[in-house]
Amino acid sequence: MSILVTGATGNTGRHVVAELLRRGHSVRALTRDPERAAAVLPAGADVVTGSHTEPDTLDAVLAGVTGLHITVTSGVAATGPELVRRAVAAGVERITILWGGHVGPAETAVVESGVAWTRLEPQEFMCNTLGWADSIRAAGVVREPFDFPSAVVHEADLGAVAAMALTEDGHAGRAYNLSGPRALTVRQRVAMLAEAIGREITFEQMTRQQAIDRLTATGVSLADAEYVVGWHADPPASARTPDGVLEQVLGRPPRTFEEWLTEHKDRF
Known part of the structure; x- marks a missing residue:
């Protein structure tokens, strides 16, 4: 399975990359700063330069990818729907989205995409x-x-949940408060x-x-x-208030x- 992780060098994206690699999957790590990637990402990630706020430049990056992790930032609120459309057209079968604190255009586009999706809602x-x-x-x-x-x-726990949702069954159509x-x-x-x-x-x-x-x-x-x-x-x-969702999903206590x-x- 080949998975594209946006915001790969950010505080959360790097943990998604690390967990997917640990599980033995192929990872494309999208970042504006490839030099930073060398410092914060584990060996084995295919680092590609670009931004998920410029989806019209990502067709080649999306080619052959079966899974996509999106981190919603202010720019993605406007460009997220187009990113999702291009991802589905490229053959992406699963999408995880780290929300921006509310269900906006990007989150809605993922739900309406027609592919398996999981929304991650850390507070x-x-x-x-x-x-x-x-x-x-x-x-x-x-x-x-x-x-x-x-x-x-802990941001590493989010990375673990994202990796599970992208590579295992049982998480499609779920919104997890973490x-x-x-x-x-x-x-x-x-x-x-x-x-x-x-x-x-x-x-x-x-x-x-x-x-x-x-x-x-x-x-x-x-x-x-x-x-x-x-x-x-x-x-x-x-x-x-802790709600226990993270422990239920991971099968272990949160960090x-x-x-x-x-x-x-x-x-x-």
């Missing part, structure tokens, strides 16, 4: 913690506008991180507007920044935040 990734690294190293501080509990999920084993507030995660790295870290609450301004300063669009901050202002119940910290503490 918040553990790797979002890496966004604190610079301020921790510089000042020993984490600044966030809210402190609600969130059942953060949560970690425990809901943790920002303060709790900060305390656990401080213990893991052996350094005092202070939590400072910022305003909603400051959080929006921080995101737009990094190049995030105002609409996306408002959406992200708005989500954190009132997380859905599915984000606040813990403590495990994630052990793997990434050197980044802080």
